[in-house]
Amino acid sequence: MNGLAIRVLGDVEVTVDGEPIQVDTRKATALLAYLAVTGSTASRDHLSNLMWSELAADRARGALRRTLSVVRSALDGRWLEAETDRLRLKGPLWLDLEEADNARNSVIGHGHERESLCERCLEPLEQAASLYRGEFMEGFSLRDSPQFELWQLQEADRVRHQHTSTLRMLADAAALRKDYERAVAAARQRVNLSPLDEAAHRQLMLMLVWAGDRAGALRQYREAVRILDEELGVPPLPETSELEDRILCDDIPEPPGRPEEKPGSPPTVSDTPDRSAMVGRRLELTRLRALVEQGGGRVAAIVGNPGVGKTRLADELSGWASARSRSVARARTYEGESALPLVLVGEALRAALDQWESPPPLDGRAAAEASRLLPELASGDVPPATADPAGQSRFLDGVSRVLSTLLGEGGVLILDDLQWADSASVDLLAYLLRRPARFPICSVLIWRSNPAAAHPLRSVVEEQVDAGRGLVIDLQPLSHEEMRELAVRVHPEITDQANQQVAEGSGGNPLVALQYLRMLNPSTGELPEATSLRPEVTQARLRGVSQLARQVLAGASVIGRAFDPDDVRAASGRSDEETAAALDELMAADVLSEDDDGLIDFTHDLVRLEVREALSAVRRRLLHGRLADHLERKHRAGGVTLAGRIAHHLEEAGRLQEAAAYRLDAGDQARGVYAHQEAMTHYQAALAHGHPDLVRIRTAIADLQTLAGDYSAALDSYRIAASRATGAKLAEIEHRLGEINGRLGRWELADHHFQAATAGLDDPRRLIDLHIDWARMCRHMGDEPAARDKVATAVGLAEAATGTTPPMVAIMEGLFDEDTVAGESRVRRGLELARSTADSGAEATALTALALLARRRGELPTAIERTETALALVTRIGDRHRQATLHDLLADLFHETGEEEDAMEQLTQAVALFAEVGTGGLEPAIWKTTPW
Numbered sequence: 001m002n003g004l005a006i007r008v009l010g011d012v013e014v015t016v017d018g019e020p021i022q023v024d025t026r027k028a029t030a031l032l033a034y035l036a037v038t039g040s041t042a043s044r045d046h047l048s049n050l051m052w053s054e055l056a057a058d059r060a061r062g063a064l065r066r067t068l069s070v071v072r073s074a075l076d077g078r079w080l081e082a083e084t085d086r087l088r089l090k091g092p093l094w095l096d097l098e099e100a101d102n103a104r105n106s107v108i109g110h111g112h113e114r115e116s117l118c119e120r121c122l123e124p125l126e127q128a129a130s131l132y133r134g135e136f137m138e139g140f141s142l143r144d145s146p147q148f149e150l151w152q153l154q155e156a157d158r159v160r161h162q163h164t165s166t167l168r169m170l171a172d173a174a175a176l177r178k179d180y181e182r183a184v185a186a187a188r189q190r191v192n193l194s195p196l197d198e199a200a201h202r203q204l205m206l207m208l209v210w211a212g213d214r215a216g217a218l219r220q221y222r223e224a225v226r227i228l229d230e231e232l233g234v235p236p237l238p239e240t241s242e243l244e245d246r247i248l249c250d251d252i253p254e255p256p257g258r259p260e261e262k263p264g265s266p267p268t269v270s271d272t273p274d275r276s277a278m279v280g281r282r283l284e285l286t287r288l289r290a291l292v293e294q295g296g297g298r299v300a301a302i303v304g305n306p307g308v309g310k311t312r313l314a315d316e317l318s319g320w321a322s323a324r325s326r327s328v329a330r331a332r333t334y335e336g337e338s339a340l341p342l343v344l345v346g347e348a349l350r351a352a353l354d355q356w357e358s359p360p361p362l363d364g365r366a367a368a369e370a371s372r373l374l375p376e377l378a379s380g381d382v383p384p385a386t387a388d389p390a391g392q393s394r395f396l397d398g399v400s401r402v403l404s405t406l407l408g409e410g411g412v413l414i415l416d417d418l419q420w421a422d423s424a425s426v427d428l429l430a431y432l433l434r435r436p437a438r439f440p441i442c443s444v445l446i447w448r449s450n451p452a453a454a455h456p457l458r459s460v461v462e463e464q465v466d467a468g469r470g471l472v473i474d475l476q477p478l479s480h481e482e483m484r485e486l487a488v489r490v491h492p493e494i495t496d497q498a499n500q501q502v503a504e505g506s507g508g509n510p511l512v513a514l515q516y517l518r519m520l521n522p523s524t525g526e527l528p529e530a531t532s533l534r535p536e537v538t539q540a541r542l543r544g545v546s547q548l549a550r551q552v553l554a555g556a557s558v559i560g561r562a563f564d565p566d567d568v569r570a571a572s573g574r575s576d577e578e579t580a581a582a583l584d585e586l587m588a589a590d591v592l593s594e595d596d597d598g599l600i601d602f603t604h605d606l607v608r609l610e611v612r613e614a615l616s617a618v619r620r621r622l623l624h625g626r627l628a629d630h631l632e633r634k635h636r637a638g639g640v641t642l643a644g645r646i647a648h649h650l651e652e653a654g655r656l657q658e659a660a661a662y663r664l665d666a667g668d669q670a671r672g673v674y675a676h677q678e679a680m681t682h683y684q685a686a687l688a689h690g691h692p693d694l695v696r697i698r699t700a701i702a703d704l705q706t707l708a709g710d711y712s713a714a715l716d717s718y719r720i721a722a723s724r725a726t727g728a729k730l731a732e733i734e735h736r737l738g739e740i741n742g743r744l745g746r747w748e749l750a751d752h753h754f755q756a757a758t759a760g761l762d763d764p765r766r767l768i769d770l771h772i773d774w775a776r777m778c779r780h781m782g783d784e785p786a787a788r789d790k791v792a793t794a795v796g797l798a799e800a801a802t803g804t805t806p807p808m809v810a811i812m813e814g815l816f817d818e819d820t821v822a823g824e825s826r827v828r829r830g831l832e833l834a835r836s837t838a839d840s841g842a843e844a845t846a847l848t849a850l851a852l853l854a855r856r857r858g859e860l861p862t863a864i865e866r867t868e869t870a871l872a873l874v875t876r877i878g879d880r881h882r883q884a885t886l887h888d889l890l891a892d893l894f895h896e897t898g899e900e901e902d903a904m905e906q907l908t909q910a911v912a913l914f915a916e917v918g919t920g921g922l923e924p925a926i927w928k929t930t931p932w
Contacts, residue, residue, distance in 0.1 A: 023070050396432075413443045
């Protein structure tokens with residue numbers, strides 16, 4: 001390529017007439033890249049500070065001169081234009097970033113709406129994408145130039161965003177041309193660049209399925225599920241899962257057609273939603289409104305503690321001003337940015353400019369000065385900055401005039417979190433506020449109270465107060481009456497006692513009150529006991545207690561329950577004799593007491609809390625660790641189930657990886673006794689602690705969610721597990737996905753998952769279970785031939801594998817036997833097998849089937865008895881959906897026997913249970929007892 005060519009997309013390359021230039025310093029390359037990318041004239045001071053900020057000003061300018069000499073030599077004296085105090089690259093030159101931007105921008109609006117595409121868009125988008133060889137200035141850095149690295153990082157973010165947008169449009173344009181191979185490639189590049197962007201994953205799924213790779217689209221969904229879970233700990237959005245469901249059911253969205261070409265029209269701006277009424281602050285808001293309406297360069301300061309409502313008050317003012325067609329610009333500072341000069345004022349300028357589609361005419365010199373903070377404002381060469389007072393005055397005046405013009409008459413500038421503002425921004429604001437004639441904007445400044453030191457802008461605002469142009473609002477806590485109003489507005493069901501607790505506990509701070517209100521029980525309107533105001537506990541019982549006794553007592557306090565002497569000895573680390581003596585002393589002091597079983601506990605739990613809270617964090621972790629080790633030894637000795645307690649104490653000791661294994665064991669133990677909620681808590685803790693067997697834990701959680709009837713959550717959990725599973729484990733999850741979709745009446749999806757499961761299972765027992773569940777679904781949807789076929793397959797598998805008949809196989813054979821008597825005999829045989837193998841689920845199914853047969857014969861008392869027995873079993877299992885169906889059956893049976901009161905009670909329970917089941921709106925047919 002002839003002339004000067006600079007590549008910054010990927011490795012940085014600078015060539016002249018096709019040959020790389022020779023420079024002996026990275027800063028020469030950085031200088032060329034910066035001038036080319038910004039495309040503007042830069043002052044020597046700016047470039048010196050950008051690349052040599054660690055040097056004194058004279059040394060930095062010297063380093064710049066030497067670098068310029070290197071650059072001139074490498075460019076043979078061409079392209080670099082250096083005047084007394086400013087530099088720029090003059091054309092013609094070729095920059096890959098500029099070429100990519102031009103190509104991308106050329107597709108916008110040529111004969112169609114701005115956001116549409118057409119086939120003619122493909123070529124320029126291909127060109128733009130091909131120029132992207134990697135990240136912006138990939139692998140290039142100036143470690144001793146933080147200002148340059150900050151610019152490079154910001155530019156890299158912008159370029160990455162632009163490129164992902166290009167890839168999105170490229171994929172869509174290729175799809176319009178039916179070039180699905182290119183569409184898939186572009187969409188895949190987009191996903192690789194932004195792996196957490198679900199829209200990118202959905203686009204790739206669509207392109208794959210349009211390209212005929214349905215399996216690839218489903219694999220991409222699993223990959224999206226895995227990434228979202230690993231990186232964010234969240235399931236996919238509903239629209240992503242819905243797209244997978246549509247692909248599974250071959251309900252694939254139609255590929256795009258050619259867009260209708262018509263002149264573009266501006267986008268519709270949606271109305272701002274109404275804000276809920278603000279509690280309190282009516283007087284403060286009235287004073288602020290009056291200040292704004294007075295016009296001119298007025299200023300208000302809103303000051304108060306964190307959470308007291310400063311920003312909320314400003315929100316209300318902003319909405320009021322906007323509704324009256326006043327321009328409102330808002331900016332804020334952030335913790336950690338106090339070292340970035342004038343970042344706040346730059347954000348204020350940007351906010352003011354962003355209100356305009358096309359900026360109003362600006363004074364050229366003022367815009368040039370303000371463009372030092374916001375380069376978009378520059379329309380020509382930016383004059384060099386000077387250190388003299390006149391230069392500073394021109395800069396300050398330019399910023400003032402540009403802000404005033406952009407906000408217009410009656411404009412409002414709101415600046416928040418000024419406690420973190422950089423000193424340069426504070427100085428500039430002080431300059432503007434003291435010159436209302438030059439800056440006729442109403443400014444609202446917000447900062448946190450600091451009793452130790454007044455904010456530097458406070459005195460400036462108070463000067464304006466004295467001149468009749470200012471207002472200081474020191475926000476105080478809300479009154480008890482206002483807090484009560486807030487609580488009732490958030491939770492109308494709150495009790496008077498809880499309302500009083502909120503008012504007292506929050507101290508009138510709205511943010512704290514809202515935290516309290518989040519803990520409110522919506523059904524009772526009460527707060528948990530832990531949030532109650534805890535009364536002071538007398539220290540009298542501990543007066544005179546020996547140091548040894550206090551050490552033993554500290555060990556006892558972390559146990560958290562009644563304990564035996566061996567437990568407290570292990571926790572405290574004292575000997576047997578010392579522990580015995582200390583316990584005697586503490587019981588004599590009425591601090592501890594012993595029950596009839598020889599277990600020891602605190603006389604009042606508040607005493608335990610007092611002792612435990614007095615411990616240092618290090619001491620507490622040590623005691624929990626000792627106790628965990630002691631309980632582990634007990635656990636390994638057998639005879640006791642301590643996994644949950646061990647996990648708790650390991651967590652308190654900070655040993656989370658060890659705790660994860662015990663949480664999993666505790667979950668399995670809880671699930672084994674049908675304590676499903678406790679099992680769920682343990683599994684989720686194991687997951688949070690980083691247990692490596694994610695597939696097993698996610699599957700266990702999904703199984704429990706299925707039993708609870710929370711089908712939406714169960715589907716998400718199974719999908720996350722499936723994204724990591726392979727082989728037989730993946731097939732088992734497909735089986736479960738099929739079962740849930742069958743419960744939901746989504747037959748086609750269920751059938752797909754059952755088919756996928758058969759391909760990965762080789763264990764005959766699991767294949768038998770699969771075909772039985774498949775048969776039940778087919779029977780429920782009315783496909784008797786398919787159901788019989790699945791049962792026959794299960795029978796064949798059972799005979800080939802074991803020569804015995806599993807309970808569910810016998811039951812299903814009986815249900816399909818055309819000879820009613822023989823069929824009932826088979827079901828009874830299945831019931832006996834289920835009881836002999838302790839298969840509660842199969843037993844409940846057999847009893848349900850026998851109840852229906854008895855009902856058919858008119859033997860209603862027998863049908864009721866069998867249904868009640870089945871209901872007791874499924875209640876023990878915890879299957880909420882099956883509980884609801886059996887209550888529904890009982891309601892019918894009682895109605896048929898004329899026992900209307902009992903029938904209504906059963907129906908009420910059935911409806912209540914179905915209301916709890918997360919089915920997404922079951923059809924009435926799903927209530928049928930048949931499939932169970």
